[in-house]
Amino acid sequence: MAAEGLRTSAADLTQMTSGLEAGAEYLDALEDAFLTAERRAGCSEQFYSVANNPLRLRLAGDALAPLIKPPLEHLVSSSRATPALTICAWDPETTGVHPPACPWNAGDDGDQAKISVSNWEGVEFALFKGSGELNVLDRRRKLGFHCVSRAAAIFSGPLLIQLHWWLGELGLHCIHAGAVGFKDGGALLVGKGGSGKSTSALCCLDSNLGYVADDHCLLSAGPAPYVHSLYSSGKLTASQLDQLSFLDALAESPKGIAADKTVIFLARRARQKLLPGFPVRMVLVPRIVGGLTTTAVTISPVEALKALAPSTLFQLIGASQRDFHAMAELVKSVPCYRLELGTDLRAIAGAIERLLVRSFQ
C-alpha cells in the first residue's frame, strides 16, 4: 500500500510489482486452462460484428454453444478481420477443466458473494462465488474469458458483462431498454421489469415497426444518439404468450434449457423484423394504467433518467459515471414520454408508430 502522503516506500513498490507478476501469472494460467479445455473437448469459433466492432468467440466443447450463439446469430460476420476482442468461453462440467483458483480471498460470505476488480492494469474481473461464473477481460491482450456452468448460463443475454466492459470504452453503453422503430429513427422503451417495456417491444413484432431489442441494447450517446442491436432473443412470460397469440409461432423452448423457459430467437423466426439499429428519436417510459387505449404524456428528462439509469446500472458490473452521463445526455437530447399502456395490447404498437411518424413531420 502507498505510504502516508504521496511517497511510496521500497517495500510498497516490491509488493506492487509482486502483485503485477501475480496478475500476469493468473492470466497465463487462465489462458492455459482454456487451451486445455479446447484440446480436450474440441473447439469452434465464430466471428461477429457488434456495432461494427469485430468480435471473435472461441468455444471449448459444445455445451455452451446453444446458450451463447442463438441470441447473437444476427450479428454473425463472414469477415475474418483481426478481431478487436476474442472471448474464450467454456464450461467446467463437460470439458473437465476448471479455471485457476481465484487470486482474491473470497472469505466466508456465503454463496451469494461476488469478487470484482475494476480496470486494474486494463483487467476487469468478476467471479460469482455461488455459481462459479467467471468473467475476465484483459484489454492489453484483447482477450476475454468466460467460464460458466450450463445451469448458470444466461441464455437470453449472454456475455453481457464482457460486452459492457469492452464496448463501454468505445462509447457504446449497454443499456436496459427495448428499442423499436424505423431504420430512420425509433423509440427506446425504458423501465424496470414489470413496467411493460418488454411487452411493448414484443407487441411491435406484429406491426409496421422494426425491432432492435426488448431488454438490452447498445447506446451511442452524444448530440445524435443512436441505438445498436445486441441480442435478437427474448424471454417470454406465460402472460405475454396468453395475450399476444402471434408470439406462439415464434416461441421455442431451446434444447438444454429448463422446460419452463420459453424464448424467441428472431434471427431464426422473424429475421425480417430485425433492424441493426437506428437514431433515437424519443424515450418512452411505459406504465400499465388499465385504460383501454394507449396514450403518451410528456415527461421531464429527469423522470426518464430515473426509469432508465438505475435498472441499467445495477445490472452491470463496473458501471460508472461515464455510463450514467451517457444516459443523461440521451434524455436531455430527445423528447421523453410516459407511455400509458391500455389493456388493448395490439394498440400499443400503433400508438408508438403514431408518435414516431409525428416526430418526423
Added chain:
Amino acid sequence: MEIDERLRYAINSPPVVHESFVDEAVIVNLNSGAYYSLDKCGLAIWNLIAAGASIGEMVDRISGRYTAAREDILAAVVELISSLRREDLIQPAAEGNNLGIAPDANSNGGEKIPFEPPRLNKFTDVEDLLVLDPIHDVDAAGWPQKGSERPPRT
C-alpha cells in the same frame, strides 16, 4: 453545538455517480442499489459540495440566492450534509481541497426567492437488481497477493 464552517466534503465517487439538470440532481449509489433526487436548493448545495466549497462558503452562496436568515440556511445545509453522509454519498474532504467554485449560474436573475429547506428523496424500488454486492473490490494496491500472503479480511 458549534459548527465548523471550514469543513469540506467530497462526493464518494466511485461508487456514487450523479448528474445535474436545470432544477434537480439525480444521484445513484452503485453499491447500495439506492438512488436519490435533490430539488433546486439541494441541487445548488450538491453542486457546491462537488466544487469543493466549505460549509461557510455554501451558506454564503445560498444566502445570496434565497430570503432566509443565515442561521436557518446554515442549519439546513448541515442537515442535508448529515443526510448525504448517512447515505454514504459524501465523505469529509481534506482541508484545502477547494477545487474552485464555479461562477454562480443559478443566481435567480439577481432576485432572492423564498428559501425552502432541501430534501433528499430516496428510491429503493430497483435495489433487488443490484448484481450482488461486492465482498472485495481491489484498491490502488492492485493485483492481490497469492494464497498465504493475503491479508485477513476485516
